[in-house]
Structures are given as C-alpha cells and as structure tokens.
Amino acid sequence: MFDVVVVGGGPCGATAAEDLARSGARVALLDREGRIKPCGGAIPPRLMADFDIGEAQLLAKITTARMISPSGRRVDIPIENGFVGMVDRKDFDPFLRARAETAGATRHTGTFLRVDRSDGTAVVYRDKATGEERRLPTRLVIGADGANSRVGKAEVPGAEAIPYVFAYHEIVAAPGPGEYDPDRCDVVYDGRISADFYGWVFPHGSTVSVGMGTEHRSADLKAATADLRRAAGLAGCETLRKEGAPIPLRPLDRWDNGRDVVLAGDAAGVVAPSSGEGIYYAMVAGRAAASAAASCLATGRVADLRLARKLFMREHKTVFRVLASMQNAYYRSDARRERFVSLCHDIDVQRLTFEAYMNKKLVRARPMAHVRIGMKNFAHLTGLVSETYV
Structure with a gap:
C-alpha cells in the first residue's frame, strides 16, 4: 500500500x-x-539553486540570446550576471x-x-x-x-x-567553428518557420537542439525544422534524434x-x-x-x-x-514579430527580461524601467515608431 x-x-x-x-x-x-x-533544455540558475542541480548536469552555459526577425534582423542580448544552463x-x-x-x-x-x-x-x-x-x-x-x-x-x-502547441525538434551533432556559436541561443520569430510561435537553435555542448512549435495542426513541422537547419548552417550535420510532443498553452x-x-x-x-x-x-x-x-x-x-x-x-x-499578453500581442503576424524583435534592441527590455528569467519573478527594483518599457511597448504595437527602431 x-x-x-x-x-x-x-x-x-x-x-x-x-x-x-x-x-x-x-x-x-x-x-x-x-x-x-x-x-530546448534551458534551465535558469534559480532552478539549480531551488532543486539542488549541480553544474555537472549542464552541457553548456549560454551567455547570449539572439532574436531573429522575419526580415532577418538579428538582436544579440547579453545575459548579464548569469547564464542559461542547457541540459x-x-x-x-x-x-x-x-x-x-x-x-x-x-x-x-x-x-x-x-x-x-x-x-x-x-x-x-x-x-x-x-x-x-x-x-x-x-x-x-x-x-x-x-x-x-x-x-x-x-x-x-x-x-x-x-489547448496546446505541437513541438518538434531534432538533436544534431554540433558543427565545427563558424557561424554557429556554442554559447548562444537563437530564437527565430518568422512565420515561414512558425506562423504563431517560434523556432530555436539551442546548443547542448557536442550536440544542438533545433526545433519549432505551432498550434496549427496543418503545419509541416519536419519541413519547417529542415528550413531552420538550412538557415542556421546545420543542414549537413548528423541527425541523432527526432522527437515531437504537444506542449500546453x-x-x-x-x-x-x-x-x-x-x-x-x-x-x-x-x-x-x-x-x-x-x-x-x-x-x-x-x-x-x-x-x-x-x-x-x-x-x-x-x-x-x-x-x-x-x-x-x-x-x-x-x-x-504578462507572457500570455505578450504572445497574444506579438505572435499573430510577421509585422508584429518584426516589431517585437525591434523592441528587443532596448536595453531596459534586455536587462529586465533576463533578470526575470534567471530569478523567475518580475523585477521590481527598477520601477521607471517598467514605465519606459510600457510606453515603448505601446508605441511599437500602435505603429508610432518605425520598424527600423534601434
């Protein structure tokens, strides 16, 4: 019993x-x-502290996150005072x-x-x-x-x-030195990869997780992942595993x-x-x-x-x-996704995003930064700023 x-x-x-x-x-x-x-295998430092997970479980420590827009704009966000662990x-x-x-x-x-x-x-x-x-x-x-x-x-x-998103990824052997950065996560906001979510390229040391998710059942997840691999320069890498499953929303x-x-x-x-x-x-x-x-x-x-x-x-x-509101606001079209990546240029957005990620709570230490982000978010959503905003 x-x-x-x-x-x-x-x-x-x-x-x-x-x-x-x-x-x-x-x-x-x-x-x-x-x-x-x-x-993707990402875990924050707070998880490691709260659940006694030692660094021996990590395959990589990510220090930069790259956001990629539908037009190919790239915004590299440094992860200050911490890292994203990969398992x-x-x-x-x-x-x-x-x-x-x-x-x-x-x-x-x-x-x-x-x-x-x-x-x-x-x-x-x-x-x-x-x-x-x-x-x-x-x-x-x-x-x-x-x-x-x-x-x-x-x-x-x-x-x-x-409700759920269908997720699919392929674990591939990591390539040699080149465009691929083993210390950087790439997050791809592009309707050609996912019409309502995103694609990812996450380093795992000697391997890489490449995948995407979507709520549309008609989407060809394997074809989208193949496109993502080509764009990331990983098409020729050996495929080690292929996995798919629903992810709740x-x-x-x-x-x-x-x-x-x-x-x-x-x-x-x-x-x-x-x-x-x-x-x-x-x-x-x-x-x-x-x-x-x-x-x-x-x-x-x-x-x-x-x-x-x-x-x-x-x-x-x-x-x-807050995250649900952001998804509803920015994931609905490539035009919105383009504006979202533009917003990621902002230093307040970058700092508060990863402070919140690593600590798993909204950061209240900088109230004026929250005010500025709210104003910039409104400006992007209403088109008051150009998509070329930096």
Missing part, C-alpha cells in the same frame, strides 16, 4: 516523488521510460528519477491504464517487461504524465480540453478531482506562454503537488489537494499573465 503513486517520471513527477519520499511517505513512481520529450532530457530525466529512487521512491516501469476503485484506490498499469496488468494500491495519485495526460482525461474535469482551471487525484506539470498546463519554458515550472508544480498531497495525507482533508494549484499560481500567476 502506497501513500502516493506518481504517474510520469519527467522533471515534474520525479521531483514530486523525491520530495514525498524524503518526507517519509511511501511513494511509487510509475514511468514508461525510453520516451524523450522534445525540449539534454535524455540524461536529465533519468538523473532525476534515480535521485527520487535514492530518496526512497519505488520505481515501476510501464504504461498507466486507469485508476481502479473497485477494492480501494489503485493505479493499474501495463508492466513494460511482461505486458501484464499490475496494481499499485494507494491513497493518492499525482498525474504528471504530460500534456495528453491519461490521468487528467480520466479523472479531472476539463483536462481533456487543454495555459494552466488548467482545476488540477484535482476533489477526491484522490491531483495533476502537475504539463498535465496541469504549466508551461510558460510566449517562451514555452517548461522544465522549471514543471519542477515547481511537482513540488507544489507533493506539498498538497502531504497535507492531504496528514489531515485527511481532500480539499487540501487544491493547494497544488494555489501554491503555484500564487507565485507565478502574474508572470504567466
């Missing part, structure tokens, strides 16, 4: 399992294993699962099938090694099984209606079923709008779900499962709202 079964062993589920195991709970971690989510989910996720197991979580490998309540609550799964159905009796379930969460669709009202209004299930991570929709950043927010959501589950186990109050969403949104609601 487990206190909690965590379904999904990505950064979210592994974090929830580790936290609960360290608190003394009896935890099972169920994961399919072998599946690698398409992901490969192929290695990072197993590291987190192993750490959860070391903390005391019991590992199970297989595919979630259902929550069965015919004889107490149990998670039923198909064992990967034998193909047989097995049961994990439990008091609570945390669904951390991605944007197409089977747990969510079966157990939490509204989970089946979550906004947090669900409800994360629990009011009984014995709570969602977290992509299953709860916690990917940052505009940037698509997910690893940090997944791990925060996993920790929030673990806290909610621990509270419910201690008090017996199923209402405590609501704490998962409350804890997460209390800290990140404003950032998500």
Whole structure:
C-alpha cells in the first residue's frame, strides 16, 4: 500500500516523488521510460539553486540570446550576471528519477491504464517487461504524465480540453567553428518557420537542439525544422534524434478531482506562454503537488489537494499573465514579430527580461524601467515608431 503513486517520471513527477519520499511517505513512481520529450533544455540558475542541480548536469552555459526577425534582423542580448544552463532530457530525466529512487521512491516501469476503485484506490498499469496488468494500491495519485495526460482525461474535469502547441525538434551533432556559436541561443520569430510561435537553435555542448512549435495542426513541422537547419548552417550535420510532443498553452482551471487525484506539470498546463519554458515550472508544480498531497495525507482533508494549484499560481500567476499578453500581442503576424524583435534592441527590455528569467519573478527594483518599457511597448504595437527602431 502506497501513500502516493506518481504517474510520469519527467522533471515534474520525479521531483514530486523525491520530495514525498524524503518526507517519509511511501511513494511509487510509475514511468514508461525510453520516451524523450522534445525540449530546448534551458534551465535558469534559480532552478539549480531551488532543486539542488549541480553544474555537472549542464552541457553548456549560454551567455547570449539572439532574436531573429522575419526580415532577418538579428538582436544579440547579453545575459548579464548569469547564464542559461542547457541540459539534454535524455540524461536529465533519468538523473532525476534515480535521485527520487535514492530518496526512497519505488520505481515501476510501464504504461498507466486507469485508476481502479473497485477494492480501494489503485493505479493499474501495463508492466513494460511482461505486458501484464499490475496494481499499485494507494491513497493518492499525482498525474504528471504530460500534456495528453491519461490521468487528467480520466479523472479531472476539463483536462481533456487543454489547448496546446505541437513541438518538434531534432538533436544534431554540433558543427565545427563558424557561424554557429556554442554559447548562444537563437530564437527565430518568422512565420515561414512558425506562423504563431517560434523556432530555436539551442546548443547542448557536442550536440544542438533545433526545433519549432505551432498550434496549427496543418503545419509541416519536419519541413519547417529542415528550413531552420538550412538557415542556421546545420543542414549537413548528423541527425541523432527526432522527437515531437504537444506542449500546453495555459494552466488548467482545476488540477484535482476533489477526491484522490491531483495533476502537475504539463498535465496541469504549466508551461510558460510566449517562451514555452517548461522544465522549471514543471519542477515547481511537482513540488507544489507533493506539498498538497502531504497535507492531504496528514489531515485527511481532500480539499487540501487544491493547494497544488494555489501554491503555484500564487507565485507565478502574474508572470504567466504578462507572457500570455505578450504572445497574444506579438505572435499573430510577421509585422508584429518584426516589431517585437525591434523592441528587443532596448536595453531596459534586455536587462529586465533576463533578470526575470534567471530569478523567475518580475523585477521590481527598477520601477521607471517598467514605465519606459510600457510606453515603448505601446508605441511599437500602435505603429508610432518605425520598424527600423534601434
């Protein structure tokens, strides 16, 4: 009999399992294993501090972000007083699962099938090694099984209606010296690559993640990525892996079923709008779900499962709202994207953007900078400034 079964062993589920195991709970971690989510792999210094991630997990430290507009304008933004860490989910996720197991979580490998309540609550799964159905009796379930969460669709009202972007990337061998910079991330805002999101070229040391996302189901993701590789000078590089998956666009209004299930991570929709950043927010959501589950186990109050969403949104609601507004304002056309990249020339925008990224909160230390950014943002959106603004 487990206190909690965590379904999904990505950064979210592994974090929830580790936290609960360290608190003394009896935890099972169920994961399919072998599946690698398409992901640029960016993590901020705050994640490393909050979740005790050492630099040994990093494949690269990014010190510059290049924004590329539809017309080919390039804006290089230096990352002052910090960096963007790069990980490969192929290695990072197993590291987190192993750490959860070391903390005391019991590992199970297989595919979630259902929550069965015919004889107490149990998670039923198909064992990967034998193909047989097995049961994990439990008091609570945390669904951390991605944007197409089977747990969510079966157990939490509204989970089946979550909107998402289709993401696709290719991991390629890094080229030699040249135009490619192993310390720079490229973010491409171009309707020819993505009509409503963006493309990316993210260094991973000896490899590179090249990909894009879009909400349009008719888009040819592989063709767009091939175009992006040609533009980045990576067409001739060896392709090592190809991966695709849906990425949720906004947090669900409800994360629990009011009984014995709570969602977290992509299953709860916690990917940052505009940037698509997910690893940090997944791990925060996993920790929030673990806290909610621990509270419910201690008090017996199923209402405590609501704490998962409350804890997460209390800290990140404003950032998500600002990023969603920016995506809605600038991603709708190439003309808007051109203006967005122009806005990135601004020193206030550059500094506050990466201070907020690294610290994961809106920076309040420079109130006049916020005022100036608001005025410049209005000017760009209304066309009061030229697109050639520098």
